Amino acid sequence: MRNPLAMDVFNEEICTLLKKKIRASLDGVDDLSIRFDYEGEVSLKDSEEILESVNAVHARVLKAAAHTKIPERKEALLLFAETLSRSFYGFEPDFFQQNVSRIVDDVVSQIHASLEIWPTLVEICYFHKDKREFPQIKVQNKKVKRRVSTGG
Numbered sequence: 001m002r003n004p005l006a007m008d009v010f011n012e013e014i015c016t017l018l019k020k021k022i023r024a025s026l027d028g029v030d031d032l033s034i035r036f037d038y039e040g041e042v043s044l045k046d047s048e049e050i051l052e053s054v055n056a057v058h059a060r061v062l063k064a065a066a067h068t069k070i071p072e073r074k075e076a077l078l079l080f081a082e083t084l085s086r087s088f089y090g091f092e093p094d095f096f097q098q099n100v101s102r103i104v105d106d107v108v109s110q111i112h113a114s115l116e117i118w119p120t121l122v123e124i125c126y127f128h129k130d131k132r133e134f135p136q137i138k139v140q141n142k143k144v145k146r147r148v149s150t151g152g
Contacts, residue, residue, distance in 0.1 A: 006083035040108035
């Protein structure tokens with residue numbers, strides 16, 4: 001089952017925050033890596049900016065729901081507004097900041113860890129390919145015979 005659209009909005013806001021913070025703290029770019037000073041801290045101001053923009057969307061959705069005459073559309077808009085509120089922790093700034101800080105800190109740690117091993121992985125692949133090709137195996141799964149129900 002697909003995540004609600006509101007979770008996509010949440011993920012986009014987190015990604016936008018990460019991109020902004022990483023770009024602002026960029027130290028250098030090499031052939032195989034990038035260096036940045038951002039460690040994952042999220043300020044109250046960052047949280048408030050995100051909540052302000054999402055609150056505006058939430059208000060527009062509620063306004064559209066109030067003015068629509070089609071019951072299915074109204075129900076869908078109200079459901080979106082509700083999931084938007086849940087996805088952004090009820091628009092409560094302190095709770096939102098606490099959770100976003102935890103998420104961003106985890107993601108930045110994973111990015112830093114990946115950047116540490118990336119040059120080694122590229123080097124291994126580069127030297128290995130000169131010696132012989134990487135193994136390539138075509139998976140040949142056996143096809144399962146279709147079961148026919150006798151209807152009982």
